[in-house]
Amino acid sequence: MNLFKTVAVLAALSVSALGTAALSETRVAFVTAEGGLGDQSFNDMIHEGLKRAEADMDVSFVVIQPRAVSDFQSSLIRAAGQNFDLVLGATFDMIDPMKAAAEAFPAQKFGIIDVGSEPLAPNVFGAVAKDWEGSFMVGIAAALTSKTGTIGFVGGKDIPVIHRFFNGYYYGAKLVKPEVNVLERYSGSFTDPAAGKEYALALVNNASDINYAVASLTGAGVIDAAKSTGTFAIGVDANQNGLAPGTVLTSMMKRVDNLAYDIVKSVVDGSFEGGVNKQYGLKEGGVEAAMDVNNAGLISAETLKIMDEMKAKVISGEIVVPNYIELDTAANQMGTPAIDRPQGN
Template sequence: MKFFKQVALCASLSFASLSLIATTSMAQAGIKVAFVTAEGGLGDHSFNDMIADGLKKAKTDLGIKYEVIQPRAVSDFKSSLVRAAAAKNFDLVLGASFDMIQPMKEAAAAFPDQKFGIVDVGSDPIAPNVVGGVAKDWEGSFIVGVAAAMTSKTGTIGFVGGKDIPVIHRFFNGYYYGAKTVKPDIKVLERYSGSFTDPAAGKEYTLALVNAGSDINFAVANLTGAGVIDAAKQTHTFAIGVDSNQNYMAPGTVLTSMMKRVDVLAYDIIKSVVDGTFKGGANKQYGLKEGGVQAAMDQYNKGLISDAALAKMDELTAKVVSGEIVVPNYIDLDPNAKQMGKPPIDRPSAN
């Protein structure tokens, strides 16, 4: 567990160093931020709540003020962003999720003097007045894929995505790559519920995966993931949480959680506005090396992952950080390529 402690320490030091820098910038403190949530809103125990943690920390450390806008649906993203920008009293309008990229492009074009930030995007810059933050979820998914493959007793593991979209395939590919790296013969099933807000669907899809032999299922589905965890508890199998640390939701049932430190990303974007370093037209990436992703280990999943698996996770994390292993990012893959990653493995086929 040595390297995992180093990764966790890296994230903690990231916050600590940002806080130290911010003390020299308090003359600009008191900026106002509008946070437009992703689908599911606050209370999702996942993505939105973790970004909110970053806002709370920015309020404490940097003296900011913030308001939260919770769109009722994806179709409301653009109007929510435009409403915040049109108010002309927010120094930063912060959005989240891959589904918000196009609405933010349009809002940013309509309000070129407004600073925007967005968490959880691809590699391509959004607009000249938008800063993006990218947690390398494919690297974090790689590590929990290693844990799943080395823990599975059936030789089959599963994945329940919310929507069948590129950003969710990023998670699946990383998970698949990690599992296949340590267990080439492991079977990895994938399913997509079609919703990020339907726990009942999450449970239904997970029960079907369990019936197909999967004894560990990775939930990448926001609120829908609660159903994945419920199904795991009912069937005495394991679930893997996502975004925030969800181990506490079902102690002994959640094998681990793939944490995307979107709180760090949000804090970093806000800090750039506070200290005057905000520069649009760029996306910053945060992977295992930067403490942007990690596998959650705590009292709620203690003993669920073997010492041998933990040691292998540490070993492979170090290799990702050094560059010896390059986990494939689905969005950057050549559609015609038959293999992916370094070292290369065969791409997953539909199953």
């Protein structure tokens, strides 16, 4: 029996509802990151992975949408008390809440997507899409497509995981076009499209003609700003090219759908491994620059060729894209080949 139920808060879960699942099913609770379902980005991608797992395996799942980051810990802990086979969370903001939940329920299997490099706990399977490698690819596209020689970045919050995107974007842009100017701004929110538009318009006023939105729902405003100014936006997490065909240059897809699917599959087939953080990069198909009919022709054939060449070098190890979280704070350069770090990063 399939079980799918979206709830605003974990308190809405009931034992009777959970009891409708067949005993043979692997039962999963997905606690969403900030923004919840409908973000057309990170949470929706994980949701797609769970729907695919439900179709391919004997799996049922519920979706739990905390009202705020402050509700993460209570949501995880109460989910663990409902005897799910897996409690799945996501994002950097959920690291400490999941550590607390994992300690309180040592026999519970937990999964978390989009974290740092260090394992969280012996019963937590961590999975990381190498967004810095995907951001590297769209940085190349932006630098080589820009007509003004200035490109921009709008992050949702000024936090390490978002700097990870920016540094990859900056590194790709500077590696192929050292003279390009890369502007960096943070809106302070993942759920405010109006702020995203305001920050993107400010970047356009400073000559940036391509702006990369790493801000979940806030990114919709960046795309709207691009439409109204005849510039380009770059989407994130999901393929957002179709949100504004001809305006979204490309999207840095984090295949968190694949990561979610793999974590669930490990529970189903008995290979679940806690105490690890597995990384999925260009080599593993964890990230990609989305190309489809909605952005066909926006990136030149010459630029696409360069992107393919640079991707091959990352996969071979000739190029090592810097991961902001692992950088030596005292180092003035980053990556292989090394370039100067951006100011303030």
